[in-house]
Amino acid sequence: MLSGEIIFIIVLILSLYGVVVAISFFAVRRMKQNLKKKEIDARHRMYELAILKEISDRTGYSLNIQKILDVIAGSLNQFLEYSVAGYMLIGADKIIFKADLERSVSPQFIKDVRMRMLKSLEAILGVSVPDAQVEETITGAVMLETVLEPVRSYFNIPLVVSGKLAGLLTIAHTKEGLYKEEEIAILYKIVNQASRAVSKLEDVVRTEQSKVAAMLEGMVEGVVMTDRDYRVVAANPSAKEVIGYTQEGMPTFFDFTTGLKDTFDIKTKLEEATKLDKVLASDDIVIKGKHYEVLVSPVKANTGPAKGQILGGAVVFHDITHEKEAEKMRNDFTSMMVHELRSPLGNIKKIGEMLKSKEIVENKELSAEYVGMLYESSSTMLDLVNDLLDVSKLEAGKFDVDKQQVSIKELIVDRVKFFDTSAQGAKIELSSYFGERVPERVLIDAKRIVQVVNNLLSNAINFTPQGGKVMVACFMHKKGFNIDEEAHQQNIQWFDVDERKISSAISDCLVVAVTDSGEGIEHENIGKLFNKFTQFSSSIREREHKGTGLGLVVAKGIIEAHGGTIGLGSKEGAGSTFYFTINL
Amino acid sequence: MNQIDEYKSVMSEIIGKQIVILGPEIAVLRARKVPEISLSEDGKVVDVKGDPDEVLNRLIDTYVELSGEIVTNALGTIFTKYPSIKRAA
Numbered sequence: 001m002l003s004g005e006i007i008f009i010i011v012l013i014l015s016l017y018g019v020v021v022a023i024s025f026f027a028v029r030r031m032k033q034n035l036k037k038k039e040i041d042a043r044h045r046m047y048e049l050a051i052l053k054e055i056s057d058r059t060g061y062s063l064n065i066q067k068i069l070d071v072i073a074g075s076l077n078q079f080l081e082y083s084v085a086g087y088m089l090i091g092a093d094k095i096i097f098k099a100d101l102e103r104s105v106s107p108q109f110i111k112d113v114r115m116r117m118l119k120s121l122e123a124i125l126g127v128s129v130p131d132a133q134v135e136e137t138i139t140g141a142v143m144l145e146t147v148l149e150p151v152r153s154y155f156n157i158p159l160v161v162s163g164k165l166a167g168l169l170t171i172a173h174t175k176e177g178l179y180k181e182e183e184i185a186i187l188y189k190i191v192n193q194a195s196r197a198v199s200k201l202e203d204v205v206r207t208e209q210s211k212v213a214a215m216l217e218g219m220v221e222g223v224v225m226t227d228r229d230y231r232v233v234a235a236n237p238s239a240k241e242v243i244g245y246t247q248e249g250m251p252t253f254f255d256f257t258t259g260l261k262d263t264f265d266i267k268t269k270l271e272e273a274t275k276l277d278k279v280l281a282s283d284d285i286v287i288k289g290k291h292y293e294v295l296v297s298p299v300k301a302n303t304g305p306a307k308g309q310i311l312g313g314a315v316v317f318h319d320i321t322h323e324k325e326a327e328k329m330r331n332d333f334t335s336m337m338v339h340e341l342r343s344p345l346g347n348i349k350k351i352g353e354m355l356k357s358k359e360i361v362e363n364k365e366l367s368a369e370y371v372g373m374l375y376e377s378s379s380t381m382l383d384l385v386n387d388l389l390d391v392s393k394l395e396a397g398k399f400d401v402d403k404q405q406v407s408i409k410e411l412i413v414d415r416v417k418f419f420d421t422s423a424q425g426a427k428i429e430l431s432s433y434f435g436e437r438v439p440e441r442v443l444i445d446a447k448r449i450v451q452v453v454n455n456l457l458s459n460a461i462n463f464t465p466q467g468g469k470v471m472v473a474c475f476m477h478k479k480g481f482n483i484d485e486e487a488h489q490q491n492i493q494w495f496d497v498d499e500r501k502i503s504s505a506i507s508d509c510l511v512v513a514v515t516d517s518g519e520g521i522e523h524e525n526i527g528k529l530f531n532k533f534t535q536f537s538s539s540i541r542e543r544e545h546k547g548t549g550l551g552l553v554v555a556k557g558i559i560e561a562h563g564g565t566i567g568l569g570s571k572e573g574a575g576s577t578f579y580f581t582i583n584l
Numbered sequence: 585m586n587q588i589d590e591y592k593s594v595m596s597e598i599i600g601k602q603i604v605i606l607g608p609e610i611a612v613l614r615a616r617k618v619p620e621i622s623l624s625e626d627g628k629v630v631d632v633k634g635d636p637d638e639v640l641n642r643l644i645d646t647y648v649e650l651s652g653e654i655v656t657n658a659l660g661t662i663f664t665k666y667p668s669i670k671r672a673a
Contacts, residue, residue: 116607123604123658155607160654170607181613188650 044186047079051190065089065159065166066096068194072169073100080183082171084110088117089167094135101140105174106147110138113151113172120156124165149174155184157191162199209233222317224256225299228310230267232256242287242317263287269296270313293318333532340384344377387550391532394557401445401561408442408510409434412472415453419461427466435475435490442510442582448558455551456578460516468517469493477511477581480504495577497569506581509564513579520572530556590666591636595621595629595643597662602647603627605655614646
């Protein structure tokens with residue numbers, strides 16, 4: 001009985017021990033499993049951190065996606081078993097395919113991987129991707145025809161940057177069912193993190209580019225900026241205009257080389273500027289009929305680790321067409337002035353030579369005639385020089401008027417009387433008109449106003465044919481009324497001068513106008529009349545009355561110095577009205 | 585073809601497309617994460633439990649979760665073949 005109880009107790013103890021041992025065994029096993037899992041997780045996490053750090057260290061999360069893919073593909077063997085790790089990268093005009101062979105596979109294996117990757121790209125992009133566009137690079141172990149193992153395991157990871165497919169990473173193996181979801185997920189995580197970092201960087205770059213584009217947008221100068229590979233990164237509307245680019249979006253570098261063909265070798269200039277590390281200027285480049293000064297400059301990083309490195313180039317097109325035109329006008333004006341001065345000077349010289357002759361000196365009548373001619377020629381020269389001096393005073397802002405109370409009626413009557421002889425000689429009827437309420441005296445610089453009236457009358461007589469009429473009219477203008485209507489109401493010989501209907505805004509003033517029945521002035525030439533450098537040549541009587549054209553420039557300056565306005569109205573083949581106002 | 589068969593076909597085609605894009609192993613592994621779907625060995629959907637619309641969205645979401653919206657680019661052509669099935673926005 002006792003032994004039976006003992007046996008029972010022993011069995012019970014052994015059973016309890018067994019249970020304890022079993023529990024302990026399973027607990028230890030579970031612990032081991034947990035530990036192993038934790039170890040694997042830690043290893044994966046370590047790998048993940050290590051590879052992300054490596055990407056950061058080696059690429060600085062630059063925009064070079066290929067570099068990032070190289071880092072990922074190059075470190076995979078620490079983490080995964082594979083036969084081939086490769087990537088495809090979508091470029092502007094090609095697809096880069098790079099495969100790293102961890103162990104030898106057949107060329108057919110590579111061909112299969114390449115084909116599968118292309119199919120994947122096609123499925124995502126929804127377009128056909130021709131195999132001919134693929135540029136292949138194989139690294140690592142050698143390819144062997146004798147290795148007949150096909151692709152049995154593989155997976156792709158799409159690489160997306162800023163919402164667009166940038167490429168594909170692929171892992172392939174000859175063994176079947178090799179890859180676990182956990183490992184694939186980690187790789188996905190790494191690629192996605194790298195993609196996000198590049199996308200963020202691209203966003204920053206895009207924001208900066210848009211800022212640059214916005215700054216360039218309003219610039220008059222055409223500006224093109226390129227990267228080191230001559231890809232256009234910015235081109236403002238003026239630059240597009242230079243090459244005649246009318247499409248939406250950014251022109252390519254090819255558009256620039258084509259647009260500037262035979263006129264400016266933009267690539268060579270950029271290469272030269274980069275090589276010499278200095279700004280190159282090209283003067284007077286004619287592109288599509290316009291003149292440009294072109295500056296080509298290397299663009300360097302001025303901050304960060306890349307400080308001093310060439311980032312690309314910038315080309316600035318400065319339109320100098322107007323400067324060239326102005327230069328031509330100045331040259332033409334100088335030539336004309338020289339010519340105008342040369343003519344009376346030549347006369348003076350010839351007369352001087354003649355007056356040396358004893359025969360002429362003794363002939364009082366002939367010598368008086370030559371002295372008269374001498375006086376005429378020197379007067380012409382003096383007038384010309386005076387005009388030039390007046391213009392230069394006007395331009396320098398040093399033109400002063402000495403205003404006095406003067407009878408405007410007397411001034412006009414006197415001038416009409418003065419020109420009457422030449423008008424009669426030209427068989428032109430010269431008359432004057434004074435409206436009601438014209439004041440007896442006005443505050444003017446009589447000498448200068450005489451100069452203006454002389455100029456207007458002289459021009460009118462010179463450009464009016466025989467039998468024509470010239471009238472000097474003087475009438476009052478009232479604010480709120482139109483000068484043309486005021487003239488018509490008084491039945492004055494008149495060509496409308498207020499095309500823009502703005503004269504009603506002019507305060508009460510005196511209007512002095514000279515109207516002729518001459519050949520009139522073409523509308524497009526009216527603006528040239530008061531410009532120092534521009535003279536037009538439409539007059540059939542140009543040869544007879546060629547001048548410097550400075551008279552009207554001076555007249556404008558005189559009237560404006562009085563606070564008045566000067567202008568004209570004309571009808572081709574009928575005549576012109578030149579008018580000026582005198583403030584009261 | 586009844587509607588549930590249409591859903592099975594759509595889902596099978598989606599998995600088929602993802603097999604091309606991502607590779608067979610991962611595409612099928614992800615599809616198996618949707619418990620309402622029963623798959624054959626070759627990745628065809630043989631049974632769908634519950635609301636097929638919800639299951640379809642869950643299937644798409646599992647791929648989006650892995651590699652982002654880009655993988656859904658290819659799904660447009662599949663849905664045009666099944667006008668009665670609308671893809672959730």
